[in-house]
Structures are given as C-alpha cells and as structure tokens.
Amino acid sequence: MFHIYCPYCEELREEEEFHPKGQAHIARPEEPDACSDEEWGDYLFFRDNPRGIHHEMWLHAVGCRKFFNITRNTVSYEILETYKMGEQPTVGAEHLAREEKTSSVQAAEGGQQTVGASDAALASVKGAQA
C-alpha cells in the first residue's frame, strides 16, 4: 500500500483513504459557445495517457474530502509530489529526462514521455511544457 501525503491534512495517509480522479489542470474553455465541436470534445472527453510523468487529481475521500493534485510516474508508480488545488507542479516531464541523463540511461524501450537524454531533448521537453 502507498502512503500518500495529503497537502490539506499535512500528513501521510493510507492509500485506501484516497480515490484517483483523473487528469489534472484541464481548463474549461473561456467561451464554450465559440468552441468547435472538436475543441469541445477534446475538453470534455479526451484525456492524456502518458507513459511517464502524469499530473492527476486525487480525492482524500475518507479524510478531509478535498481534491488535490499528484505528480506521478505511471511507469514506476512513484509519487513525485502532491500539491493543493490551484497550485502549479514543481516537477514536470523534464524531471525524467534529467534523471535519465544523470543515470546515463538511454531512451527507454517503447519511448517514455521524455525520450533521450541529450540537452536538446531536455530543452525540447521544457519548450513543449511552456
């Protein structure tokens, strides 16, 4: 079982108390009426399914019953950070790239979200995030 840090309860709690609630940081289009069907469909139905770093919403369902965000590695299940709603993550996709670089592991089989370990790859990931 995982111990997950709830940023509202300010302590590590048992995984059993939590529910995953899907991808985080999805912004509702400012003007839904001005959206094309595709844009609206993307917002409503389509979610990322990355191999690597993923930002997710979780709910401390038995506990403070608040939503918060988790940055998680979908390959290793490692939880890299948890932070409150409305805050921005401090760990992003470049985290993996950096890790790969320091451990001199080349691009993971099947292509992780951040493939390769060159400075160029790191920069491109950062660029894509901005």
Place this chain on the structure above:
Amino acid sequence: MSNSIHVYDARADHATVNAESPLAYSFQSSGMPAPGEEGRAVVGERAFLGHLILRGGAIVLDEALREVLGIGLPGRPNSLTVDADGQRSVQWLSPDEWLLIVPGDETFGLETRLRAHLGGSHVAIVDVSAGQTLIELTGEAAHEVLMKSTVYDVDPHEFTVGKGVTTIFAKTSVILRRPDESRWELIVRRSFADYVYRWLLDAGEEYGIGVARESRHEPQ
C-alpha cells in the same frame, strides 16, 4: 440571507416522540456483555449529544465561537479542542469544516446564538445530531482494539491527546479522536453504528471487552 434560513429545535420539549439511540436495537440484538474483572477494554455510547457541522472561513467562525462558547477553533489539521469541563469540543475536519459537539439540550440555543453572532457571514451550520453517534472506548487495551480495526497509526505515542482524524475503520469510516489520556472517541454514522458496535465486540473479545451501562442514556 439569514432571514431565509429555517432553524428549528430538533429536541423541542413538546415533542411527543421518544428519541432512540442508534445503538438501542444493537444492545438488544447483540447483547451488552458486562465489563469483566479481567476486562482491558470498555465500550460505551454517549447518545443524544448535539453535533453541529460548521463550515466557512476559520477567522469568522473562530471569533463567533470564542464569543458564544468560550473555546477557539482548532486551526491545525487533525486537531481537537475540548473545553475546561470536557463537555464541549470542536474538531478540525477539513480546511473549512469543523465538528462541534455539545450536550444535547444546548444544541438549539447554541446554533441560534452562533447564527445571530455570525449575521450575514458566508458560513453554514448544520445540525447532524440525528445522523451520527459517539462511541467511547476506554481501558488499557483500547488502542489495541483500534489497531486491529483501523489503518491509521493509533500508537498512543503517535496518536497523542488532542488529535482527531477521519479515517477508515473496518469497512466503514469513523471520526477517531483522543480527548484525554484514557479515552478514545469514535463518531460513527447512525446507519453504521450497529456494524461498528458488533465489530468492536468481536475485535475486543480477546481483551474481555464489556459495555459500560452508565454511559447509556435512556431516551427522554
């Protein structure tokens, strides 16, 4: 907007229907083993207390509560404040939610005075007295019974006096708190009270668990 809120006394003197504790039926159907000589755990219900859920900003609620009740709102997560004679308590449930427990006959008066004090502030006060009940667990093995039942760390050195959490208990959830050295309190939903009671009897069997009869208040 306070004039559009209907506040009514759930325990009005003219009520002709007798109140029944959530465990009244369980005491009959599952029995009430008396605490034995060797008994190291005792369970008891403190029924008919007034439970109020306070929601809103900590600062306005704290101010009103200090004025009306003389105790402050616990600001730290998972903490519990108990007044001098141990009858009234406020517990942190979430960043904007607190549970206030007072003797049953004070509930309506307190809610009215709190509302008057808070005026038009953006807060909510909900009387949930009928929806939940308080089960008390005492005895030297109380924490051992809890260790078998909950995923939360209830080691007495870790779960110190003045702490209170909402967590999983067996297959349901409870509000678990420790108002003083000798007592643990479980606040359970009315519909799960029977389940929790029977679980406690079962889990506590090896410690000779018994039921304290004096803490069982007869319906008025």
